[in-house]
Amino acid sequence: MAEGMQKFVETPHARPEKRPAAERRRDFDEIYSSYARGKAAEQSARCAQCGVPFCQIHCPLHNNIPDWLKLTAENRLEEAYELSSATNNFPEICGRICPQDRLCEGNCVIEKGFEAVTIGSVEKFITDTAWNRGWVKPIQPRRERPDSIGIVGAGPAGLAAAEQLRRKGYQVAIYDRYDRVGGLMMYGIPNFKLEKDIVQRREKLLRDSKVMFHLNCEVGRDVSMDALRQRHAAILIATGVYKARDIQAPGAGLPGITAALDYLIASNRHGLGDAVPDYESGTLNARGKNVVVVGGGDTAMDCVRTAVRQGARSVKCLYRRDRANMPGSQREVKHAEEEGVEFVWLSAPQAFLGRDHVSHVRAARIHLGMPDATGRQTPQEIPNSHTNIEADLVLKALGFDPEDLPAALGVPDLGVTGWGTLAIDWRSMMTSIDGVFAAGDIVRGASLVVWAVRDGRDAAERIHSYLATKAHAAPRIAAE
Numbered sequence: 001m002a003e004g005m006q007k008f009v010e011t012p013h014a015r016p017e018k019r020p021a022a023e024r025r026r027d028f029d030e031i032y033s034s035y036a037r038g039k040a041a042e043q044s045a046r047c048a049q050c051g052v053p054f055c056q057i058h059c060p061l062h063n064n065i066p067d068w069l070k071l072t073a074e075n076r077l078e079e080a081y082e083l084s085s086a087t088n089n090f091p092e093i094c095g096r097i098c099p100q101d102r103l104c105e106g107n108c109v110i111e112k113g114f115e116a117v118t119i120g121s122v123e124k125f126i127t128d129t130a131w132n133r134g135w136v137k138p139i140q141p142r143r144e145r146p147d148s149i150g151i152v153g154a155g156p157a158g159l160a161a162a163e164q165l166r167r168k169g170y171q172v173a174i175y176d177r178y179d180r181v182g183g184l185m186m187y188g189i190p191n192f193k194l195e196k197d198i199v200q201r202r203e204k205l206l207r208d209s210k211v212m213f214h215l216n217c218e219v220g221r222d223v224s225m226d227a228l229r230q231r232h233a234a235i236l237i238a239t240g241v242y243k244a245r246d247i248q249a250p251g252a253g254l255p256g257i258t259a260a261l262d263y264l265i266a267s268n269r270h271g272l273g274d275a276v277p278d279y280e281s282g283t284l285n286a287r288g289k290n291v292v293v294v295g296g297g298d299t300a301m302d303c304v305r306t307a308v309r310q311g312a313r314s315v316k317c318l319y320r321r322d323r324a325n326m327p328g329s330q331r332e333v334k335h336a337e338e339e340g341v342e343f344v345w346l347s348a349p350q351a352f353l354g355r356d357h358v359s360h361v362r363a364a365r366i367h368l369g370m371p372d373a374t375g376r377q378t379p380q381e382i383p384n385s386h387t388n389i390e391a392d393l394v395l396k397a398l399g400f401d402p403e404d405l406p407a408a409l410g411v412p413d414l415g416v417t418g419w420g421t422l423a424i425d426w427r428s429m430m431t432s433i434d435g436v437f438a439a440g441d442i443v444r445g446a447s448l449v450v451w452a453v454r455d456g457r458d459a460a461e462r463i464h465s466y467l468a469t470k471a472h473a474a475p476r477i478a479a480e
């Protein structure tokens with residue numbers, strides 16, 4: 001079974017070439033090149049083909065990684081693509097931006113002595129090859145169904161659900177308040193992690209598969225949920241979470257202190273060629289500035305690396321815990337350090353100083369105390385330990401909460417959890433309203449693209465069961 005595989009002893013781990021940091025700092029292009037065919041086969045052959053594949057178990061999509069690695073090692077790329085795309089709607093996107101070090105690669109058995117198989121890079125290679133060779137084709141359902149499904153939100157959860165429903169022959173319409181498709185994949189995640197044409201070719205594929213998009217259409221403002229419920233047999237809410245957590249500290253309202261996502265959206269829009277007045281005026285542009293980013297997650301990493309590329313004078317990342325306890329990917333920290341970002345670990349803002357614009361962040365040193373109920377050590381300020389850090393632009397990257405969605409959508413009886421996420425029955429994925437389902441960050445809280453894809457796929461299955469059950473029950477009810 002493992003013939004030609006298990007080459008991890010003699011073949012060293014090798015990622016595709018990474019561009020030098022000095023070059024990366026000057027543009028927003030992706031930082032890794034792609035494998036050549038021979039290299040992808042060689043690296044795939046390092047897989048141990050273990051009996052219990054922990055990579056697959058720890059993938060939210062349970063991708064059949066060992067089998068598509070074996071097919072790649074054997075140069076059977078079209079089959080590898082078919083297998084990989086059978087469980088994942090966007091393998092080339094996950095290959096680029098999944099935190100593999102915490103998921104598949106972090107659980108690769110050979111990781112302990114030999115460094116993990118480069119699963120993400122192979123996944124990207126397989127699917128990019130499939131696109132280049134024309135193996136990725138629009139969906140042509142075996143039969144069309146008359147039922148129409150309305151999806152609110154064109155992020156990964158909504159798009160994955162749309163594709164799965166279309167495969168089953170449903171008529172699918174997606175509504176999004178933005179002018180482009182992709183949600184945070186388009187406007188949150190920077191181009192150097194995920195080039196935007198990768199998302200746009202997925203959009204085109206869905207359009208060619210006859211998925212309808214209604215962009216610049218905010219549900220709850222431009223169209224009501226009632227209207228959608230009349231138009232569609234079922235609705236999926238996949239609106240994500242966007243309310244930025246704030247910092248409570250003296251001076252927090254000073255100009256020059258900005259929410260991270262506003263900054264990233266401006267940068268992404270500028271990169272896409274849009275006119276962005278706040279970018280051009282310098283308000284949301286790091287050029288020539290001393291930038292301080294507060295936070296230690298993926299958003300903070302994206303901000304610091306964007307600021308470097310915009311030509312900031314200095315970029316510091318302030319995080320209240322240490323490197324080992326940060327939520328962001330260690331791989332991202334390494335990239336950021338190479339690109340010139342300075343990490344100020346165990347540090348938290350106490351106050352923001354400045355007369356009519358922020359000029360400094362007063363940062364206190366932190367000691368990690370006893371673990372709390374979640375097992376994480378509690379950050380405690382060390383008295384009289386502060387230093388003042390120069391800052392012309394402060395970016396707050398402390399995470400996101402859901403907005404008040406029942407109010408935003410104008411549906412007061414839409415049930416929410418204590419965290420403000422949508423309450424669903426996890427068996428049916430239905431909200432408190434009959435025929436209205438939910439998926440992605442709005443259910444899970446801020447999470448990952450791979451989880452959004454998983455939820456979107458699950459929701460599509462549940463919607464299908466719901467409609468099938470309804471159709472089956474209807475004649476009997478009518479007959480009774």
Ligand SMILES: Cc1cc2nc3c(=O)[nH]c(=O)nc-3n(C[C@H](O)[C@H](O)[C@H](O)COP(=O)(O)OP(=O)(O)OC[C@H]3O[C@@H](n4cnc5c(N)ncnc54)[C@H](O)[C@@H]3O)c2cc1C
Pocket residue numbers: 097098099152153154155156157158175176177178182183184185188189193217218219220238239240241261264298299302408409439440441442446447448449450452
């Ligand atoms: C800066 C940043 C970097 C990230 N980096 C990574 C990463 O490297 N890897 C990773 O796996 N994950 C990353 N994530 C997380 C990931 O992007 C999200 O978990 C994922 O996009 C959630 O998908 P979703 O479909 O649930 O929501 P979203 O992607 O947020 O999409 C929701 C969509 O709903 C639309 N919408 C909202 N309200 C309405 C309404 N009322 N009417 C119409 N449309 C509406 C929005 O416009 C949006 O297009 C990152 C997140 C951020 C913020």
